[in-house]
Amino acid sequence: MISRFHFPQPLPHEGEIELPEAVAHHAARVLRLADGDPLVLFDGLGGEVEARLLLRGRAAFAELCRYREPRRESPLRLVLVQALATGDKMDWIVQKAVELGVAGVQPIQAERSVLRLAGERAEKRRAHWQQVAVSACEQSGRNRVPEVGMPMPLANWLAAGQAQALCYVLAPDGGEAAFGTGPRPAAGVQLMIGPEGGWTAHELAACRAAGCIAVGLGPRVLRTETAGLAAIAVLQARWGDF
Structure with missing residues (x-):
């Protein structure tokens, strides 16, 4: 199962972004994801972006690959x-x-x-x-x-x-x-x-x-x-x- 992470700001649909320290620590230190591993980012606004982890020294980045909006919310509020x-x-x-x-x-x-x-x-x-x-x-x-x-x-x-x-x-x-x-x-x-x-x-x-x-x-x-x-x-x- 591909690891999913909440990104605290609105996400672009493509390009490259630096991961916040807490997300980078969880991905690289806790889950032990390696450079190039797939992950999914979501910002809480309804969509998610398939991405690839990029490790550069103590910093971590994500190469954004594909945006999608799967339906996972209940029709009942x-x-x-x-x-x-x-x-x-x-x-x-x-x-x-x-x-x-x-x-x-x-x-x-x-x-x-x-x-x-x-x-x-x-x-x-x-x-x-x-x-x-x-x-x-x-x-x-x-x-x-x-x-x-x-x-x-x-x-x-x-x-x-x-x-x-x-x-x-x-x-x-x-x-x-x-x-x-x-x-x-x-x-x-x-x-x-x-x-x-x-x-x-x-x-x-x-x-x-x-x-x-x-x-x-x-x-x-x-x-x-x-x-x-x-x-x-x-x-x-x-x-x-x-």
Whole structure:
């Protein structure tokens, strides 16, 4: 499998470019690619360029060979609204959600979220999760990088009128409607997943008041790092490209 790398600026379709230090290090030092080896570069704007690695001393360049725009994005625009989870669970959730085809991830501070983020710490975590999304695109073949939003309290997200597309909120104690039925929604779907301790009754009431539809995923209670991925797979099978 040819190695893929995200290029942080818009890519030309031909010519020769110098690779950023981080990309050059990953290609030559981590993956041990040799001079002349093939690689693929993408800038997140939808296309990718087949290229050839050129090593010149400590610098690395790419000879751009062929531009193409393969279709790898789901026809379903799906945004995961994920309550903050502890440890490396958020890394896992972001990585796998991007692999499954989400268009964006919005971290949410819920009442029962153990992880608390604000200020500079929140920005550092957001930047880290954004890089996780980039790496997931490199691995999965996606050429558009989903945006990871700044963590915000649930109340702020609802107050800003974010729940404008079809919005599902997972509630393990019972759903109010069928999940993923009817024609594909033109405006996409927002999928809300609670924290380890679940949504509070107050939060579920606020989500319903904002127009979100409570749904369940069967009789078993799933962990926060499982529920969102399972629901994404269901929606991709019904409205996406699975």
